[in-house]
Amino acid sequence: MDIFTGLINGFSIALAGTNILFCFLGAIIGTAVGVLPGLGPAATIALLLPMTYVIGSPVTAIIMMAGIYYGAMYGGSTTSILLNLPGEAASVVTCIDGYQMAKKGRAGAALGIAAIGSFIAGTVAVVGLTFFAPPLAEFALDFGPPEYFALTTLGLLLAVTLSGGSIIKGLIILIVGLLLAMVGLDPISGKIRFTFGSIVLQGGFDFVTLAMGVFGLGEILYNLESTMKTEIVTTKIGKIFPTLKDWADSKWAIFRGSTIGFFIGIIPGGGAVISSLASYAVEKRYSKHPEEFGEGAIEGVAGPESANNAASSSSFIPLLTLGIPGNAAIAMIFAALMIQGITPGPFLVAEHPDVFWGVVASMYVGNVMLLVLNLPMVGLWVQMLRVPYGILAPIIVLFTTIGVYSVQNQVFDIYSMLFFAALGYGMRKLNFDPAPLPLAFVLGPMVEQSLRQSLLISGGDLTIFVTRPISGTLVAVFVLLIVGQTLFFLKRKWR
Amino acid sequence: MKKYERITAMVLVAGGVWVIYYAWHTLKLGSIHVPDAGLLPFLCGVGLALLGIIWLLALQLTKEEDKGAAEKRLWYRPVISLALMLIYGWAMEAVGYITSTLIFMVAWQQIIEREKWFKTMVISLLGTFAMYALFVYLLKVPVPPEFFAG
Numbered sequence: 001m002d003i004f005t006g007l008i009n010g011f012s013i014a015l016a017g018t019n020i021l022f023c024f025l026g027a028i029i030g031t032a033v034g035v036l037p038g039l040g041p042a043a044t045i046a047l048l049l050p051m052t053y054v055i056g057s058p059v060t061a062i063i064m065m066a067g068i069y070y071g072a073m074y075g076g077s078t079t080s081i082l083l084n085l086p087g088e089a090a091s092v093v094t095c096i097d098g099y100q101m102a103k104k105g106r107a108g109a110a111l112g113i114a115a116i117g118s119f120i121a122g123t124v125a126v127v128g129l130t131f132f133a134p135p136l137a138e139f140a141l142d143f144g145p146p147e148y149f150a151l152t153t154l155g156l157l158l159a160v161t162l163s164g165g166s167i168i169k170g171l172i173i174l175i176v177g178l179l180l181a182m183v184g185l186d187p188i189s190g191k192i193r194f195t196f197g198s199i200v201l202q203g204g205f206d207f208v209t210l211a212m213g214v215f216g217l218g219e220i221l222y223n224l225e226s227t228m229k230t231e232i233v234t235t236k237i238g239k240i241f242p243t244l245k246d247w248a249d250s251k252w253a254i255f256r257g258s259t260i261g262f263f264i265g266i267i268p269g270g271g272a273v274i275s276s277l278a279s280y281a282v283e284k285r286y287s288k289h290p291e292e293f294g295e296g297a298i299e300g301v302a303g304p305e306s307a308n309n310a311a312s313s314s315s316f317i318p319l320l321t322l323g324i325p326g327n328a329a330i331a332m333i334f335a336a337l338m339i340q341g342i343t344p345g346p347f348l349v350a351e352h353p354d355v356f357w358g359v360v361a362s363m364y365v366g367n368v369m370l371l372v373l374n375l376p377m378v379g380l381w382v383q384m385l386r387v388p389y390g391i392l393a394p395i396i397v398l399f400t401t402i403g404v405y406s407v408q409n410q411v412f413d414i415y416s417m418l419f420f421a422a423l424g425y426g427m428r429k430l431n432f433d434p435a436p437l438p439l440a441f442v443l444g445p446m447v448e449q450s451l452r453q454s455l456l457i458s459g460g461d462l463t464i465f466v467t468r469p470i471s472g473t474l475v476a477v478f479v480l481l482i483v484g485q486t487l488f489f490l491k492r493k494w495r
Numbered sequence: 496m497k498k499y500e501r502i503t504a505m506v507l508v509a510g511g512v513w514v515i516y517y518a519w520h521t522l523k524l525g526s527i528h529v530p531d532a533g534l535l536p537f538l539c540g541v542g543l544a545l546l547g548i549i550w551l552l553a554l555q556l557t558k559e560e561d562k563g564a565a566e567k568r569l570w571y572r573p574v575i576s577l578a579l580m581l582i583y584g585w586a587m588e589a590v591g592y593i594t595s596t597l598i599f600m601v602a603w604q605q606i607i608e609r610e611k612w613f614k615t616m617v618i619s620l621l622g623t624f625a626m627y628a629l630f631v632y633l634l635k636v637p638v639p640p641e642f643f644a645g
Contacts, residue, residue: 054634168553172507172546175539179514182539186522186532193522193532217580221573224607390608391618394600397580398626405587406636414584418577425573430503448535460527 003134006349010357014365019063022055023362026064027369030071035079035381036392040089041072042435043219045332046211047396049339050403058340059358065333066359067366070122070312073272074370077114077305078381081107090272090308093280097293097300104296112240113250113298114305115374121258121306122367125313128262129320130360133349137321140346145457146464149450150474152443155268155324156436157478161485165433173432177440178447180205187445188452200412207335208407210441212400213417214434215328218424220393240375242298250302253283257303261310266317271327272308279307313363319344320356324443331438497554504550511544576607591641592631596623 013019033044045065052061076091081098094114101110143151160170183194184204195201242250257279264275283303284293293300316333318324323345325331337344342352349356374381404413427434458464466472518524518537525531579602586595600619604610610618630636 051634054636168546168550172543172550175543175546179536179539179543182536189532191522191532193536194517221576224572224576225568225570390604390610391622393576394603394607395622395625397576397583397603398596398599398622401580401583401587402592402626402630402636402638405638406630406634409637411584411588414587415581418580418584421580422577425577430500451535452530455527455530460529462527 003131006134006353006357007130007361009353010359010361011364013059013354013358014063014361018057019060019358019362020365022060022064023067023366024369026067027071027366027373029064030068030073031075031370031373031381032384033068034072034075034077034091035384040215040219040329041069042211042328042332042438043215044068044072045329045336046208046215047400047403049208049211049332049336050406052336052339053407058337058342058352059355061336061340062333062355062359063362063366065336066316066363069329069333070309070363070366071370073122073305073309073312074115074118074374075381076308077118077301078111078374078378081110081114081301082382090276090312091305092273093276093304094301096280097295097297100294100296101298101301106296108240109242109246109298110301111378112375113242113246113302115371116242117250117254117257117302117306118309118374119367119371120254121261121310122313122370123364124258125262125265125310126360126363126367129313129317129363133317133321133356133360136317137346137349140322143322143346143470144468145450145453146468146471147474148446149454150465150471150478151322151324152447152450154474154478154481155318155326156440156443156447157481158268159327159436159439161481165431167485169430169432170436173427173434173436174440177437178444180210180437181441181444182448187449200410205416205441206407206413207338207438207441209404209413209417210420211332211335211438212404213420214424214427214437216396216400217417217421218428218434220396221421221425222428223389224393240378246298249298253279253299253303254306256282257306258310261307262314264307265311265314265326268318268324268326271315271330272311275307275311276304279303316359316363320348320359321346323348323446325439328435328438331442334442335438501551501554504547504554507547508544508551511540511542511547514540514543516540572607576603579603579606588639589642591643592638593623593627593641594643596626 014023029044029048030041033041045068048065048068052058052065055061055064073090077094077098080091080094081102084095084099098110098114101107156174160167160174179194181204184192184202186193192202257275260279260282261272261275264278265271280300280303283297283299284290287293287297287299289297312329315326315330318326319330319334323334323343325334325344334344337355342348342355400417401414404417405411407413424434427437454464455462464471466475514536518533518540522533522536523531524533524537579599583595583599586598589595590598597619600622601615604615604618605612631638
């Protein structure tokens with residue numbers, strides 16, 4: 001099936017009644033969690049994972065999950081601009097100039113350019129996804145166990161190094177994730193590992209309980225400690241549509257943001273947060289008036305908001321073509337696909353064209369929906385901030401508990417989720433970034449299987465990882481990354 | 496904070512050593528030609544122990560950061576809510592979904608949020624009803640039966 005035929009089929013799937021409804025639902029939920037501080041897209045998708053069993057159709061479920069992910073990027077800018085409070089991590093940098101614009105009475109222009117930039121970047125990235133993903137999937141068909149081992153290991157390492165936090169802590173979380181993935185039966189030898197005699201644990205931990213515990217409840221528990229109250233919005237929003245001058249100032253920032261976001265989104269571990277930070281740095285560096293940054297420069301809103309949307313769409317490329325989730329939210333979508341019996345990877349385009357093209361086409365539709373949802377309804381979204389956390393938190397707890405219970409109808413899953421919630425809370429208390437945990441948990445079996453299969457194929461010859469061109473290149477990147485990081489660390493210490 | 500980080504690092508070193516022993520002794524490493532179930536756990540154990548030691552050393556070499564006027568944080572709220580969730584998980588099967596959910600909501604509003612009784616009852620009843628309507632009535636999720644319903 002060629003790209004255009006695939007896309008036309010995709011639109012016929014995406015525009016079907018149920019799918020368009022769930023796309024809309026995803027966009028609404030995504031915008032809502034983007035607006036609400038303290039509940040990110042990864043946590044929300046984790047909370048909704050059990051719903052995928054009920055929805056039934058894999059295309060419909062993934063269309064909704066994808067809508068939540070990119071919808072959150074749109075919503076995140078609203079609280080950043082109006083309250084100086086990032087709704088989700090990728091909108092942190094939007095606070096700098098967005099809030100300054102709001103203080104000067106230009107909140108409407110900031111919100112408008114953020115939504116328009118997001119729409120353009122999101123659409124550009126989906127076009128890139130449309131044309132870039134199928135050939136990449138075809139290329140990945142040549143991948144064997146050594147290539148997969150090199151790729152997954154590199155992906156995990158990039159997830160740690162690019163997260164921006166402590167590398168030691170990131171690596172620790174990575175190993176903890178790998179160990180948690182090993183609980184249960186060894187897929188090759190059939191030996192039982194780390195079960196401590198428990199029969200229930202022989203099937204391993206369920207991803208849903210891990211994700212809901214660490215991301216959903218872990219975040220709730222951490223937020224419960226906070227004594228800060230959200231102030232009710234008093235900022236006047238003003239005219240939403242940007243002026244011709246605003247547009248002239250922003251157009252190249254949107255273009256650069258879209259490009260930066262698209263490429264960073266493809267890299268495992270990249271994603272929306274880094275792309276928005278990179279875009280802000282580039283805009284400030286190349287601006288003719290860098291002194292205006294931090295004082296309400298519209299490019300400081302347009303660039304990062306475009307970048308985080310482009311990245312959220314392009315991060316589907318490694319998932320749908322290689323089966324490698326690049327960040328925590330995409331790992332949740334990976335799990336949702338697995339729940340539906342679909343293994344993401346190079347065969348997805350050929351074996352499940354309805355899922356691939358349906359999801360891609362729904363992103364075009366979703367972006368249009370989000371533009372319509374965000375611009376005229378901004379006041380409504382802000383009102384959502386009035387819902388007290390004291391009501392929201394227990395409702396989320398009820399939601400997660402029944403959600404986890406519904407997966408296998410056993411209370412043991414609730415206890416596992418609470419164990420992961422305590423783990424997630426502890427991680428946040430000790431400044432560990434939980435993002436590498438689901439990635440390691442999801443990729444763990446692939447890492448182990450590909451390592452052991454590679455050693456079996458080569459008869460124990462470790463050079464198999466460097467003598468094959470693709471895995472050799474990936475290993476070289478891996479080594480360069482480690483050497484580069486070490487040199488950077490030593491240089492900083494010597495100064 | 497540094498004290499807790501040091502304790503965590505020590506726990507990680509101990510955990511890493513235990514994983515090494517378990518992988519070596521119980522799971523077996525196999526050979527490089529035919530690796531066994533213990534190979535990756537062994538490597539993970541080594542990594543965990545080493546990273547724990549490096550973290551400990553790094554903590555030794557760095558000074559405690561001055562956090563200035565940090566936001567006041569109420570540590571007991573997450574601890575109590577975790578305990579409430581644990582009891583809720585147990586009560587769900589013991590007394591049934593509706594009763595346990597209602598009790599959980601009342602306990603949360605009273606103990607965690609310290610709300611007035613009227614508001615507590617309104618939120619709890621509405622929350623329980625909404626959850627039941629969504630999951631049981633609309634999504635047809637099977638929930639533990641009510642103890643009091645016989």
